[in-house]
Amino acid sequence: MPAAASPPAVPAPSDAPLHERTPVRVALLGCGVVGSQVANLLLEQSPDLGARVGAPLQLVGVAVRDLTRPRDGVPAELLTDDAEALVDTADIVVELMGGIEPARGLILRALARGASVVTANKQLLAEQGPVLFEAADAARADLSFEAAVAGAIPIVRPVRESLAGDQVNRVLGIVNGTTNYVLDEMTTQGMDLDDAVKRAQELGYAEADPTADVDGFDAAAKAAILASLAFHTRVSIHQVAREGIRGITSDDVDWARRTGYVLKLLAIAERTGEGVAARVHPALVPTDHPLAAVRGAFNAVFVEAEGAGPLMFYGQGAGGRPTASAVLGDVVSAARDRLIGGKGPQESAYASLPVLPSDAAVTRYQVRLEVADRTGVLAQVAGVLAEHGVSIDTVRQSEALTAPFEAEPASEPAPGAVPDEGEPVARLVITTHAAREASLAATVAALEGLEPVRQITSVLRVEGV
Numbered sequence: 099m100p101a102a103a104s105p106p107a108v109p110a111p112s113d114a115p116l117h118e119r120t121p122v123r124v125a126l127l128g129c130g131v132v133g134s135q136v137a138n139l140l141l142e143q144s145p146d147l148g149a150r151v152g153a154p155l156q157l158v159g160v161a162v163r164d165l166t167r168p169r170d171g172v173p174a175e176l177l178t179d180d181a182e183a184l185v186d187t188a189d190i191v192v193e194l195m196g197g198i199e200p201a202r203g204l205i206l207r208a209l210a211r212g213a214s215v216v217t218a219n220k221q222l223l224a225e226q227g228p229v230l231f232e233a234a235d236a237a238r239a240d241l242s243f244e245a246a247v248a249g250a251i252p253i254v255r256p257v258r259e260s261l262a263g264d265q266v267n268r269v270l271g272i273v274n275g276t277t278n279y280v281l282d283e284m285t286t287q288g289m290d291l292d293d294a295v296k297r298a299q300e301l302g303y304a305e306a307d308p309t310a311d312v313d314g315f316d317a318a319a320k321a322a323i324l325a326s327l328a329f330h331t332r333v334s335i336h337q338v339a340r341e342g343i344r345g346i347t348s349d350d351v352d353w354a355r356r357t358g359y360v361l362k363l364l365a366i367a368e369r370t371g372e373g374v375a376a377r378v379h380p381a382l383v384p385t386d387h388p389l390a391a392v393r394g395a396f397n398a399v400f401v402e403a404e405g406a407g408p409l410m411f412y413g414q415g416a417g418g419r420p421t422a423s424a425v426l427g428d429v430v431s432a433a434r435d436r437l438i439g440g441k442g443p444q445e446s447a448y449a450s451l452p453v454l455p456s457d458a459a460v461t462r463y464q465v466r467l468e469v470a471d472r473t474g475v476l477a478q479v480a481g482v483l484a485e486h487g488v489s490i491d492t493v494r495q496s497e498a499l500t501a502p503f504e505a506e507p508a509s510e511p512a513p514g515a516v517p518d519e520g521e522p523v524a525r526l527v528i529t530t531h532a533a534r535e536a537s538l539a540a541t542v543a544a545l546e547g548l549e550p551v552r553q554i555t556s557v558l559r560v561e562g563v
């Protein structure tokens with residue numbers, strides 16, 4: 099990739115009035131949901147931002163794909179479809195196009211010139227972080243990405259900088275606004291998953307391809323970034339165990355409520371004696387847990403550190419304006435660094451701990467199943483769990499339950515199952531104590547083969563108990 103020969107000018111500190119100082123030139127790549135808000139805020143708040151930096155912040159151009167499309171509040175003369183040429187004019191490049199290419203090439207081009215980069219691109223960071231960080235180190239330039247994790251919430255900087263003197267043991271939270279919005283709409287409005295996703299797209303929460311949200315890729319990228327920062331170990335998105343919310347049904351949402359839980363898509367990164375692990379999956383969270391109260395596109399992240407103890411970060415995890423706030427914080431910070439000729443703190447991967455496979459994870463589970471309603475079946479089911487070393491916390495049978503449980507009509511047997519004519523079916527809801535993921539998987543496989551079991555309706559993890 100050819101790079102321009104001369105490095106961008108670094109304005110020196112000056113005693114001159116602000117408007118006479120050499121401006122810091124900012125180039126914006128992408129003018130979508132987030133980019134348009136960043137452009138507007140940069141233009142509207144230019145005097146304040148300049149005063150905070152100590153030099154004017156000048157938006158020198160905005161790279162777009164379609165020059166003919168009007169962009170609210172962004173003068174047409176700032177628009178260009180030549181992103182490479184724009185990169186070559188800037189001191190700070192703000193990448194808000196998303197995806198891998200051309201974002202990756204343009205970021206590397208900017209860094210090769212010595213320009214600083216601000217990005218919200220978690221997908222790129224979680225897949226190709228090391229290449230980008232090495233380029234930033236070589237250039238002694240900032241590569242900042244607060245907006246890439248949990249939108250407006252300051253979480254990257256606190257984990258990387260404020261907790262640099264502590265040992266982080268666990269990071270757990272809701273880091274995807276779209277799925278939290280969707281699950282919330284399903285729970286409180288009875289909305290169908292597809293309709294809720296469409297609405298999240300309209301509200302600017304979803305990725306360009308909302309599959310990234312629904313199937314947990316976006317949360318997995320954020321989990322990888324958080325795990326890398328928290329444990330000083332490179333964790334890529336491919337090392338994060340991932341399960342999205344596509345399989346969550348209105349029945350799951352309903353049963354969560356009946357049993358005292360709320361369904362949330364969680365990202366969990368933890369340090370164990372053997373290494374570190376990161377996972378993303380839907381989980382049942384008790385209704386009195388603070389995560390249960392996180393509504394709409396809000397995010398919340400708990401960090402547990404050795405000295406600090408538990409910390410909680412909460413705020414808007416998606417949407418143009420909130421995300422633009424995090425982007426601009428990074429722009430101001432990068433501009434300040436350029437004025438003093440320095441570079442902010444970057445990636446630290448010195449610990450290089452082993453990254454563990456997902457079946458080593460230990461958590462509690464809720465298993466819902468339908469069984470033939472006969473004497474001794476419960477003992478048989480309990481026996482299977484015991485054989486696999488999975489300890490039962492509670493078992494509930496729907497017919498025996500009083501409020502808030504209602505008697506359930508017997509449902510259809512599973513395809514292929516041959517129940518006795520008119521045989522009653524009981525619904526069991528089993529909550530386990532903490533078990534290894536591998537043991538639980540073996541238990542479920544064994545239950546599926548047990549004669550009185552008609553159907554395993556769902557297996558969900560339980561967190562926050």
Ligand SMILES: NC(=O)C1=CN([C@@H]2O[C@H](COP(=O)(O)OP(=O)(O)OC[C@H]3O[C@@H](n4cnc5c(N)ncnc54)[C@H](O)[C@@H]3O)[C@@H](O)[C@H]2O)C=CC1
Pocket residue numbers: 127128129130131132133161162163181194195196197200218219220221245246249302303304305306415416417418421
């Ligand atoms: N929307 C949100 O709430 C948040 C988004 N992000 C991240 O911010 C980035 C941008 O997201 P959105 O603004 O939501 O996406 P978007 O799809 O609304 O905007 C991206 C824009 O970049 C433009 N673009 C793509 N390739 C281009 C190219 N080669 N040249 C010029 N323009 C190009 C597209 O036409 C589009 O207008 C992504 O990395 C996303 O993951 C991060 C946090 C929150």
Ligand SMILES: N[C@@H](CC=O)C(=O)O
Pocket residue numbers: 246248249273274275276277303304305311316415416417
């Ligand atoms: N699509 C993402 C946007 C922010 O990162 C989300 O829904 O959280």
Ligand code: NA
Pocket residue numbers: 244245246247248249250251252253254424
């Ligand atoms: Na953030």
